[in-house]
Amino acid sequence: MSSQIILPRIMQVGASVSTELPNILHDLGCKKPLIVTDKVMMKLGYIQGVADHLMSHNIAYDVFDDTVPEPTVTSIKAGVEMVAAGDYDAIVAVGGGSPIDSAKAIAILGKYGGEMRDYKFPRIVNEPGLPIIAIPTTAGTGSEVTRFTIITDETCDEKMLCVGTGFMPIAALIDYNLTLSLPPRTTADTGIDALTHAMEAYVSKKANQYSDSQAIAAMRLIGPNLRAVFHDGCNQQAREAMMLGSTLAGIAFSNASVALVHGMSRPIGAFFHVPHGLSNAMLLPNVTAFSIPAAPERYADCARAIGVASESDSTEQANEKLLEELRALNLELNVPTPEKFGINKDVFFDKIPMMAAQAVASGSPANNPKVPSEAEIAKLYAQLW
Template identity: 75%
Template sequence: MSNQIILPRIMQVGAGASNEVPNVLASLGCKRPLIITDKMMVELGYAGRIQECLSGHQIASDVFADTVPEPTVSSIQAGVDRVRDGDYDSIIALGGGSPIDSAKAIAILGKHGGAMRDYKFPRMVIEAGLPIIAVPTTAGTGSEVTRVTIITDETTDEKMLCMGIGFMPVAALVDYNLTLSLPSRITADTGIDALTHAIEAYVSKKANLYSDSQALSAMRLLAPNLRRAYHNGADKEAREAMMLGSTLAGVAFSNASVALVHGMSRPIGAAFHVPHGLSNAMLLPSVTQYSLPAAPERYADCARAMGVADGQDSVEVANDKLLKELHALNDELQVPTPAQFGIDRQTFFDLMPTMAEQALASGSPNNNPRVPSIDDMIVIYRQLW
């Protein structure tokens, strides 16, 4: 059996990679980019730096900075209109997962039209949108190397999973210098998101030899450096490891899949506006405990790759150490419970059946080593409280 591996055509990795935007545009034959980002990237000067870099090569660019965290159908519409009204031949997606996910949707809708729901999974989007050069500024989502975007339909509070080669950026410029200003909360949430990607890709039913190699490498980079980057954002060695680990984790899950954590996480984010990485972090220990009996050797491999168990430990001991580490990580990185986040208990409990149904409909839980029922997921949601 063979596995199709989809990657960006160009990857530039390391300090200063973002300065290669003009050369990448030239290699693609593009001369009129639209920079899609958010207001924070403008305030920090990152968008302006990209524009200056482009101006130095006589390339004119415009900025669309109205993307929002957890993008919605309405939030991307202004960007779609901007693309349709402009003469842009490419998109530079600058920021965390939300601006990059927004850019993916805008690139497709701006070129091909229709509504976002038309592109929802299980449809596989093979049409090419405007070429995207992704410049990530967080070490978390891995969106720069994935063929996935997630857009919320605010009329139904559904996080729509959209997939296909059409959403894959043409280039990914992975520059850890852009993460040095990240606050500790975002460092924690995006870092656990990346670790979740690596673990889920490795235990997924769709895992393959290629994705395994990327997932294990990602865990080796992420696990020892997440605390370091959280406590000292200026630690360049830790930031570099986190950035590459996040990208490798993105490669892993894009070419395997995510599983139950992500399936259950999306409805929490849609209903209660919990940042995606944070809802993953809330769920990771409980879902891991639930899933362990179905893939004990695989989870033991994760524990060893993360450095919390060694080759002398039995599978049982390694898995016990993994669970303790996931709880300890959440404690040290101050991951809140739903109650501490400010979610109303009664509302959360009332919505649990709906959230479980939405999770199952996403398809991700079916990739889990232990496939849950609706009732199983309700129990896990209840445990979070």
């Protein structure tokens, strides 16, 4: 059985590689990009830096900066209209997962039209949209190297998973210098998101030798460095390790798929506006405990790769240490419970049946080592309280 591996055509990794954007555009034959970003990136001066590099090479551009955390059909609408009415030949996505996910949707909808719902899974979108050059500013989502985007339909609070090579950036500039100013909360949430990507890719029923190699490498980078960057954002060595780990984790899950944590995480984000990495963190310990009996050796490998278990530990000992570590990590990184996040208990429990149904419909739980029933997913949601 073979595995199809999908990657960006160009990846540059290292300090200050984001300054190579004009050369990448030239190599791709692109002359007028639309920069897709958010207000925070504008305020922090990242976009001015990108613009200065483009202007120094006489490259015309426009900016769409109205993307929002957890992008929605409405939030991308103006960007889609700009592409449909303009003469852009590329999109430069600058920011965390939300601007990059928004850019992916804009690149397809702006070129082909229709509604975002037309492109949701199980449809596979392999039509090429406008070429995307992704410049991530967080070490977490891995969106710069994935063939996925997630857009919320706010009319029904559904996070729509969209899949296909059409959403894969053509180039990724992975510059850890851009993460040095991230605040601790964002650092923690995106870091646990990357860890979840690597773990779920490794235990996924769709895992393969290639994705395994990327997932293990990612965990070896993320495990020893996540606490370090949370406590000291200026630790360049740890920031560099987290940035590469995040990208490798993105490559792993893009080619193996995520599983139950992500399937359950998306509805929490859609209904209660919990940042994606944070909802992953809330779920990761309990979902891992639920799943270990179906893949104990795989989870033991995760414990060893993260660095909390040794080769001399038995499978059972390694998995005990893994669960201890995930719980300790949430405590140290101040991951709140749903209640402490501010979610109303009655509303949360009222939404559990719908969240469980949406989780199953996403397809991700079917990749889990232990495939849960809708009732089991509902029980796991209840256990979060």
